[in-house]
Every structure is written in C-alpha cells, then in structure tokens.
Amino acid sequence: MANILELVKVYTPEIDEKTQKNLKYPPEISRFSTPTKQINMQYPIQFNEDELKEKARTMRKDIVKATHAAGSGHPGGSLSATELFIVLYNSILRHDCDKPTHETRDRFILSKGHITPAYYSILARTGYFDPEELLSFRKFGHFLQGHPKKDLQHGIEIGGGSLGQNLSIAVGQALGLKKRFTKSPGTDTDADTPNLNIPRVFDMSSEGELQEGMMWEAIMSASHYKLNNLCIMVDYNRLQIDGRTEDVMEVAPLDKKFEAFGWNVIVLKDGHDLNEIYQAFKKFNLLSAGKAPATQEPDQPELDPTKPTAIIATTIKGKGISFMEDNPAWHGKAPNDKELAQAIYELNETKN
Amino acid sequence: MTEPTTKRELKLTRQGWADALIELGQNPDVVVLDADLSKSTLTCQFKEKYPAQFHNVGIAEQNLVNIAGGLSLTGYIPFVSTYGVFLSGRAWEMIRTTICINNLNVKFGGAHGGLSVGPDGASHQALEEIAIMRCLPNMTVVVPADYEETRKAILQSAKIEGPVYIRFGREKVPVISTPESEFEIGKANVLKEGDDITIIACGAMVAEALDAQAALAEKNISAEVINLHTIKPLDTATILKSLQKTKALVTVEEHQISGGMGSAVLEAIASENPVPAELIGVPDTFGESGTPKELLEKFGLKSSNIAAKAEKVIQQKQ
Numbered sequence: 001m002a003n004i005l006e007l008v009k010v011y012t013p014e015i016d017e018k019t020q021k022n023l024k025y026p027p028e029i030s031r032f033s034t035p036t037k038q039i040n041m042q043y044p045i046q047f048n049e050d051e052l053k054e055k056a057r058t059m060r061k062d063i064v065k066a067t068h069a070a071g072s073g074h075p076g077g078s079l080s081a082t083e084l085f086i087v088l089y090n091s092i093l094r095h096d097c098d099k100p101t102h103e104t105r106d107r108f109i110l111s112k113g114h115i116t117p118a119y120y121s122i123l124a125r126t127g128y129f130d131p132e133e134l135l136s137f138r139k140f141g142h143f144l145q146g147h148p149k150k151d152l153q154h155g156i157e158i159g160g161g162s163l164g165q166n167l168s169i170a171v172g173q174a175l176g177l178k179k180r181f182t183k184s185p186g187t188d189t190d191a192d193t194p195n196l197n198i199p200r201v202f203d204m205s206s207e208g209e210l211q212e213g214m215m216w217e218a219i220m221s222a223s224h225y226k227l228n229n230l231c232i233m234v235d236y237n238r239l240q241i242d243g244r245t246e247d248v249m250e251v252a253p254l255d256k257k258f259e260a261f262g263w264n265v266i267v268l269k270d271g272h273d274l275n276e277i278y279q280a281f282k283k284f285n286l287l288s289a290g291k292a293p294a295t296q297e298p299d300q301p302e303l304d305p306t307k308p309t310a311i312i313a314t315t316i317k318g319k320g321i322s323f324m325e326d327n328p329a330w331h332g333k334a335p336n337d338k339e340l341a342q343a344i345y346e347l348n349e350t351k352n
Numbered sequence: 353m354t355e356p357t358t359k360r361e362l363k364l365t366r367q368g369w370a371d372a373l374i375e376l377g378q379n380p381d382v383v384v385l386d387a388d389l390s391k392s393t394l395t396c397q398f399k400e401k402y403p404a405q406f407h408n409v410g411i412a413e414q415n416l417v418n419i420a421g422g423l424s425l426t427g428y429i430p431f432v433s434t435y436g437v438f439l440s441g442r443a444w445e446m447i448r449t450t451i452c453i454n455n456l457n458v459k460f461g462g463a464h465g466g467l468s469v470g471p472d473g474a475s476h477q478a479l480e481e482i483a484i485m486r487c488l489p490n491m492t493v494v495v496p497a498d499y500e501e502t503r504k505a506i507l508q509s510a511k512i513e514g515p516v517y518i519r520f521g522r523e524k525v526p527v528i529s530t531p532e533s534e535f536e537i538g539k540a541n542v543l544k545e546g547d548d549i550t551i552i553a554c555g556a557m558v559a560e561a562l563d564a565q566a567a568l569a570e571k572n573i574s575a576e577v578i579n580l581h582t583i584k585p586l587d588t589a590t591i592l593k594s595l596q597k598t599k600a601l602v603t604v605e606e607h608q609i610s611g612g613m614g615s616a617v618l619e620a621i622a623s624e625n626p627v628p629a630e631l632i633g634v635p636d637t638f639g640e641s642g643t644p645k646e647l648l649e650k651f652g653l654k655s656s657n658i659a660a661k662a663e664k665v666i667q668q669k670q
Contacts, residue, residue, distance in 0.1 A: 162450075171418075172423040176428050221419065
C-alpha cells in the first residue's frame with residue numbers, strides 16, 4: 001500500500017528525488033493534522049461558519065485518504081453526511097472526549113454503519129483519538145473496524161452495520177435517559193442553552209435505510225413514548241448500492257411519513273449548508289428542552305416539543321469530489337492512487 | 353408401555369418467571385418489556401406492581417430486542433418477554449448483532465417453548481431456540497425444569513453481566529425441585545445416581561427422565577439422571593464424570609434433535625469420551641395442532657420411549 005508521500009511523488013514526476021526529499025508538503029497531504037481542541041459540555045457552543053467549512057474540507061480529505069489506505073470502504077455516503085457530522089459534533093452535541101462515559105453526555109448513534117470513514121474522522125477531529133489512526137481503518141487488529149465496534153473510550157457508543165437496527169437502540173437509550181433524568185426538570189430553555197438535565201440521542205440514518213421495516217417499528221415507538229430528546233438525521237442522497245432510491249424502492253414522501261408517525265419534521269433544502277443545518281439543530285435544542293421554537297416557518301408544519309424530531313437533509317452522495325458526486329458506483333469503493341491525488345487536489349482547490 | 357410411577361404436583365414455569373421478576377422489581381433499574389403478550393407470559397403481574405418499570409412495545413419483536421439493548425446502555429437491566437418462537441426467531445439477528453456482539457446486559461424470557469402451545473400448531477411451537485441461541489458467542493442458555501428452577505434462573509440471570517436466554521413452556525409441568533434444591537446456572541444437577549446408563553434431560557423432559565429411571569430400576573437397570581438446565585456454558589466435567597462410569601448415553605429434549613441440547617453434549621464429549629448414544633427430540637420435522645400430551649407421544653418424548661432407548665443403548669455398549 002502506497003503512502004501519501006509516495007503517491008504525490010508518483011503523480012508529480014517533474015520533481016527529482018532530491019527535491020522530493022526536501023519538499024515540505026502541505027500538512028493535509030503528508031500527515032493527518034493534529035486534533036482540534038477538545039470540546040467540553042459547556043453551552044453555548046460557538047458556530048463559526050468559516051471554521052466549520054475548513055473542518056468539512058479536512059473531513060472530506062480524511063474520508064478519501066482513509067478509504068484509499070484501507071483499499072475498501074464507503075466514501076459516497078460519508079461525503080454526503082459530512083456537514084451533518086461537522087455541525088453536530090462541533091456545535092450541538094454535548095460531549096467531551098476526556099469524559100467519554102459521562103452519564104449526562106448526549107449520545108450519537110450511527111445507524112448507517114457503513115459510513116465509518118466520516119464517523120471516525122469526526123471522532124478523531126474532536127479529540128477521541130489521533131487522526132493518524134485513520135490510516136489503519138479496516139486493518140486487522142485495529143479498533144477502527146469496517147463497521148463500528150462498541151468502544152466508548154474512542155467515542156463509539158455502540159456497534160452497527162446491519163441496516164435498520166440502530167434507531168431502535170437510540171429509542172431505547174432516549175427512553176432510558178428520559179426515565180433516569182426526568183426527575184430534575186431543567187430551567188434553561190433557551191435555544192443556545194438547552195435543558196442540560198436530559199441527555200439527547202442523535203441517530204444518523206439515510207433514506208435507503210428507511211426501506212427496512214424495523215425502522216418504522218422504531219419510528220412508531222419513538223412518538224408513542226414521546227421521546228422529544230431523540231433526533232434522527234436522514235442523509236437523503238437519493239442513491240443506494242443498486243442505483244437510484246426511486247428505482248430500487250421508493251421511500252418518498254419521507255416528510256409526510258414521519259409526520260404521520262407523529263414526528264416533528266424539518267426538511268433541509270441543502271444538507272450541505274452549514275447554517276441551514278445549524279438552524280435546524282437549534283430548533284431541536286429548544287424542542288428537546290420542552291419548548292416550541294418562537295417563530296414557526298409559514299410553509300412548515302408546527303413543531304411540537306413533546307415529539308421526536310426528524311431532520312431530513314437533501315444531500316449529494318459523494319459531495320465535494322467531482323467524479324464521485326451523485327454516482328452510485330462510489331457507494332462502497334475506495335479511490336485508487338490517481339483518484340486520491342485528484343480528490344485531494346479538488347478539495348484543496350475548493351474554497352466554498 | 354409403563355405409565356409414570358410418580359404422581360407429581362403440577363405448576364406453571366411461567367409463573368416462576370413472573371414471580372422472579374416481581375422479586376427483582378424492587379431494584380428500580382430492572383425493567384420488563386413485552387410485545388403484546390403480557391397476559392400470556394404473565395408479565396402483566398409485574399406491570400401491575402411496577403407500572404413505571406414496564407414497557408409494552410406492541411407487536412414488534414425486532415424493536416423489542418433493540419429497545420432493550422438501548423435501555424441497557426443507560427444502566428437498566430431489561431428483561432425481554434414474548435413467545436420464544438418469535439423472540440429467538442424473528443429477532444435473531446437483533447439478538448446476534450446488537451445484543452451479543454456488543455455483549456449487552458439484556459435477559460430474554462422465551463415463553464411457550466417446545467410443544468406446550470399444542471393446539472396453536474407449528475407456527476407457535478418453538479423447537480429451535482436452543483440451537484439458534486447457543487451458537488451465539490456471549491450468550492448463556494438456560495432451560496429450567498420446573499417452577500422453582502425457572503424462578504431461580506431468572507434471579508441468578510440478573511447477576512450475570514451479559515445476555516441470558518431462559519426458555520420455559522406454557523403448560524403446567526411436574527414439580528421436581530424444592531425452594532431448597534441446589535440450582536446454579538452453569539452447573540448440571542445429578543438427580544439420580546446410577547451405573548448402567550446416563551440419561552441427560554432438560555426442561556419438562558427432566559420429569560420424564562426421572563420416570564424412565566424408575567421404570568428401568570424395576571428391570572434392575574441402574575440409570576443416572578442429569579438435569580442439564582444450562583445448555584451454555586455446558587458443565588462438561590459433570591457429563592464426562594458420569595459417562596466414564598456408565599459408558600452409555602441418552603439425551604432427551606423438547607426441541608429439534610439438530611443443534612439442540614443433545615448436540616451440545618455430543619460436541620463436548622466427542623474428543624474426550626465418545627460413548628454409544630441416542631438423542632431423543634423432534635426428528636427434523638415441524639409440529640402440528642394437538643394436545644401437548646398427544647404431541648409428546650407422537651415424537652416419542654414420554655418416559656416409556658426414554659426407557660426403551662436406554663435399553664437399546666445399553667445393548668450397544670460392548
């Protein structure tokens with residue numbers, strides 16, 4: 001397996017060996033950069049769009065580098081979920097890599113277990129482990145398994161990989177957390193300072209996963225138990241392994257289906273727009289604290305603070321890398337050396 | 353055909369499940385989940401006593417198992433209740449991938465196991481749970497013989513960190529133990545000592561094995577009876593010790609022969625001490641409607657069948 005340095009050498013043949021040795025590569029090419037500073041449980045958490053854009057770019061590089069190093073993995077759905085991960089872990093989720101088992105932490109459950117390239121990147125970049133570990137993704141004996149293996153010390157709440165199963169786990173967790181923490185109702189119900197007393201559960205799913213019947217058992221039970229501390233993110237990229245979702249097995253209209261099952265629904269027109277994602281999560285902050293957002297959108301249904309919330313994000317599979325965008329072939333395929341070099345080049349060029 | 357020589361009191365094993373849960377309910381972290389069968393599984397009695405610790409998830413066994421998994425992640429000790437055929441079968445992959453791979457602290461009460469649902473027919477008769485539960489790493493599998501053993505198994509399972517599957521039936525079964533009788537998950541009980549043959553049984557078949565022992569004794573055949581209530585982890589030491597003495601084996605279970613308790617015993621002794629053996633169980637077929645008694649007779653699961661098989665195996669010893 002060629003490392004990044006060798007790759008750059010291969011695809012920049014005009015540089016002689018001596019120059020090559022002395023050349024200082026940009027850190028994002030030669031090494032995974034060091035972890036960003038750790039996040040603690042304090043609120044309000046900052047939202048800085050420019051900073052988060054840069055973080056998203058770093059994450060996309062991690063995704064292609066890790067799958068390239070592994071020789072397998074799932075870049076397409078990882079790239080479509082990138083901004084959701086970035087906003088969630090940097091601006092919404094109350095977590096602390098130094099206290100991975102803290103009982104009041106918000107929980108993140110990965111339902112679409114194959115997008116470990118994105119999941120492991122965000123965990124590394126929020127301090128749970130050294131980003132260098134991403135190069136050992138899917139390798140024998142390493143903790144970064146192809147699909148997640150429960151490992152709380154590294155921030156992995158639960159294993160996954162069998163589609164349809166993990167929303168039910170999230171329902172059980174949200175129910176358990178409500179039972180355990182309801183006795184001390186919170187006072188802060190500001191969007192920026194949500195009720196710290198009841199931890200929330202965030203579940204990352206996709207429209208393809210919603211073809212599993214068990215998902216609807218879980219969706220039905222979440223509203224029955226009034227789990228307003230549960231949020232599902234649907235990475236709606238409209239592609240699955242065998243092709244377009246509408247051709248394989250149509251799941252639309254998801255908003256109406258979630259509403260009919262008793263959920264709040266927030267539809268994101270652009271699931272890559274950091275601010276749009278952040279505004280949706282801020283509404284969930286209020287809802288999970290038992291308070292309806294002050295201003296309701298005219299074209300959107302009322303948001304009810306006793307209901308669980310679905311954030312349906314319209315996304316592009318393979319987003320950010322031209323040859324991967326909206327192409328089902330990149331669901332579960334690793335880039336080769338040349339494709340990696342081009343992907344990194346494109347990501348460096350993109351400033352938006 | 354010899355009729356049972358002992359008249360025993362009959363008692364519901366599922367009442368042992370419900371009574372143990374109510375005992376455990378004093379711990380507020382113990383929660384019980386059912387899938388719309390609480391009146392059959394008797395968890396309705398727990399609900400009455402501890403309504404805040406009871407959750408009915410409706411007719412959704414897959415969701416049932418993984419909600420329990422999620423609850424266990426927040427420090428609860430969930431006891432999951434429904435018919436064994438749906439619990440172990442419908443939700444098998446959830447038990448495998450969510451509960452066992454993650455080694456979550458969830459306990460399963462598989463009710464209405466075996467042929468005891470009689471008239472309901474093949475769809476409801478659970479004859480495969482031992483096979484499909486014992487093949488899962490991290491899982492403990494217990495098949496108690498009567499009310500007391502069921503109660504004790506549930507109480508002990510709460511102290512085991514990790515998944516436990518406990519199988520019990522619908523019908524009243526003969527009482528073979530007392531509150532004082534020894535019962536420890538993982539340790540087989542030698543109920544009768546003998547020299548000529550070892551009869552290993554689990555669940556309601558233990559009483560049949562004891563009756564067979566009595567019938568054999570009348571013919572001067574000395575049978576050892578082992579109650580193998582824990583199928584996993586298997587008490588290989590007790591089994592091997594008995595077989596070194598008797599050098600002949602009959603196993604009997606209300607379950608498919610394939611992959612069941614008898615298979616587990618043969619796997620354990622294959623390399624250590626193979627002896628002539630007969631496995632009694634359901635022979636690669638499904639059940640049908642009928643009374644439990646009619647079905648047990650159809651599949652040769654009565655004491656007379658056990659005694660006859662025992663005599664046959666003894667003849668193969670030389």
